[in-house]
Amino acid sequence: xxxxxxxxxxxxxxxxxxxxxxxxxxxxxxxxxxxxxxxxxxxxxxxxxxxxxxxxxxxxxxxxxxxxxxxxxxxxxxxxxxxxxxxxxxxxxxxxxxxxxxxxxxxxxxxxxxxxxxxxxxxxxxxxxxxxxxxxxxxxxxxxxxxxxxxxxxxxxxxxxxxxxxxxxxxxxxxxxxxxxxxxxxxxxxxxxxxxxxxxxxxxxxxxxxxxxxxxxxxxxxxxxxxxxxxxxxxxxxxxxxxxxxxxxxxxxxxxxxxxxxxxxxxxxxxxxxxxxxxxxxxxxxxxxxxxxxxxxxxxxxxxxxxxxxxxxxxxxxxxxxxxxxxxxxxxxxxxxxxxxxxxxxxxxxxxxxxxxxxxxx
Numbered sequence: 001x002x003x004x005x006x007x008x009x010x011x012x013x014x015x016x017x018x019x020x021x022x023x024x025x026x027x028x029x030x031x032x033x034x035x036x037x038x039x040x041x042x043x044x045x046x047x048x049x050x051x052x053x054x055x056x057x058x059x060x061x062x063x064x065x066x067x068x069x070x071x072x073x074x075x076x077x078x079x080x081x082x083x084x085x086x087x088x089x090x091x092x093x094x095x096x097x098x099x100x101x102x103x104x105x106x107x108x109x110x111x112x113x114x115x116x117x118x119x120x121x122x123x124x125x126x127x128x129x130x131x132x133x134x135x136x137x138x139x140x141x142x143x144x145x146x147x148x149x150x151x152x153x154x155x156x157x158x159x160x161x162x163x164x165x166x167x168x169x170x171x172x173x174x175x176x177x178x179x180x181x182x183x184x185x186x187x188x189x190x191x192x193x194x195x196x197x198x199x200x201x202x203x204x205x206x207x208x209x210x211x212x213x214x215x216x217x218x219x220x221x222x223x224x225x226x227x228x229x230x231x232x233x234x235x236x237x238x239x240x241x242x243x244x245x246x247x248x249x250x251x252x253x254x255x256x257x258x259x260x261x262x263x264x265x266x267x268x269x270x271x272x273x274x275x276x277x278x279x280x281x282x283x284x285x286x287x288x289x290x291x292x293x294x295x296x297x298x299x300x301x302x303x304x305x306x307x308x309x310x311x312x313x314x315x316x317x318x319x320x321x322x323x324x325x326x327x328x329x330x331x332x333x334x335x336x337x338x339x340x341x342x343x344x345x346x347x348x349x350x351x352x353x354x355x356x357x358x359x360x361x362x
Contacts, residue, residue, distance in 0.1 A: 028302055028316040029359040030340075034081065034090040036062065037349040044070035045079075045350045046343040047164040050332035051111040051119055053142045058083045058332070060090070060341065061097050061121070062350060063107035063164075070348045076105035078123060080143075087332075087339045087354050098137070101149070103127040106135075110167040112175075114204050119143055122152070122167050122177070124160075129190055130183045132159040136205045152177060152208050153199060158184040161194065163224050163272055165330035170229050175201040176255050177208065178225035178237060194223045196239065198255045214239075214249050215260035222247060222261055224272045228284065230308050237261075242270045244292040266312070267292030274329045275309070280357065284309055287318070287329040287340065300326035300342065304360060314361065318353070321346075 036045035048062030064079035079094035098106050102125040110122040119139040126132040133153050137146040153160060160179045168176050180194025196214035201207060214237065216222055221242040228236050235251040239261060248264035251257060266273060266288060273288035283304045290301040299320040303312040318340070319326050325345035332339040338360065341352045 026316050028318050030353040030355045033354045034352040041066055044348040047108045047328045048341050049109045049111045049165040049330045059143055061109045073104045076107050078106055086334045108164045110165050115173050130159050130185045134162045164328055166226050174254055176227050178227050180223050192221050196225050200255045211255055212257040214258045228275045240270055240272050246273050269295040271297045271327050276331050279333050297325040297327050
């Protein structure tokens with residue numbers, strides 16, 4: 001009888017554990033492989049992105065702040081670290097990728113391997129609170145050298161936000177750059193409600209056109225958009241808001257026009273989510289703050305979707321320190337593992353963690 005009772009208990013525990021994997025959060029199995037903590041004359045390290053080079057190395061470029069202030073408008077340049085073993089270990093010294101060419105800073109990196117084989121480096125050049133424009137540099141020699149910067153938005157002036165790891169290339173080659181505009185040179189105040197556009201390019205970033213502005217009939221606080229291509233060719237845009245959820249908008253014409261922004265199914269504070277597609281399975285991967293109760297950027301979670309974002313399953317905890325403030329993730333895939341970088345406002349530092357594909361699905 002004792003053996004039978006013991007067996008029933010084990011079965012019950014296994015059943016409960018299996019249920020939790022599809023509903024309640026568990027801790028993600030991960031390993032910290034790089035910690036970019038602030039130091040002397042380096043008050044903040046944040047907003048980065050990855051690229052795999054032809055020789056197998058991985059380059060991570062991030063916003064390296066200098067001086068004494070960690071404010072978004074403080075001094076910063078773009079720094080790089082390299083890994084030669086699929087992200088297990090990283091170089092310990094920064095390499096300067098882009099000097100501080102803006103009057104305030106340069107920050108917020110997105111990188112792409114274009115279908116031409118070139119590497120595209122996007123970042124914000126910030127001159128004032130009404131002059132912040134996405135820039136593009138191209139490398140033809142695997143990030144050894146970069147062409148002169150190209151201004152991506154030329155049809156209007158203002159303070160545009162392009163998050164890190166946000167620019168995508170569609171299957172047909174079109175580049176998509178979702179942005180929010182918060183102030184123009186003629187405005188007296190910095191608006192919390194961002195005006196949302198998607199800029200697109202059909203010539204690998206040489207020229208850009210603006211989409212129709214995304215309608216916001218409820219005048220909710222919309223900021224920091226991201227986009228992901230769906231399996232049917234539609235584009236889903238997701239936006240951080242102060243409404244307790246991420247808002248969604250959809251395009252059926254490759255990002256030129258958009259449906260009005262509406263509440264989605266991702267609980268969230270006013271903090272950026274990140275959605276991308278897992279190459280080996282085709283499932284969508286979500287990294288976000290699973291918190292629709294208050295505006296704290298904790299906990300920090302990961303989940304995936306098998307049905308194009310209609311539902312999110314196997315939610316796991318990446319970080320849950322109640323004093324933490326986790327945000328601005330970048331996701332990168334290697335043959336056997338996933339690399340994830342993110343920033344913690346509470347420490348003013350960033351980390352890179354490494355996980356196995358099976359840990360996302362377990």
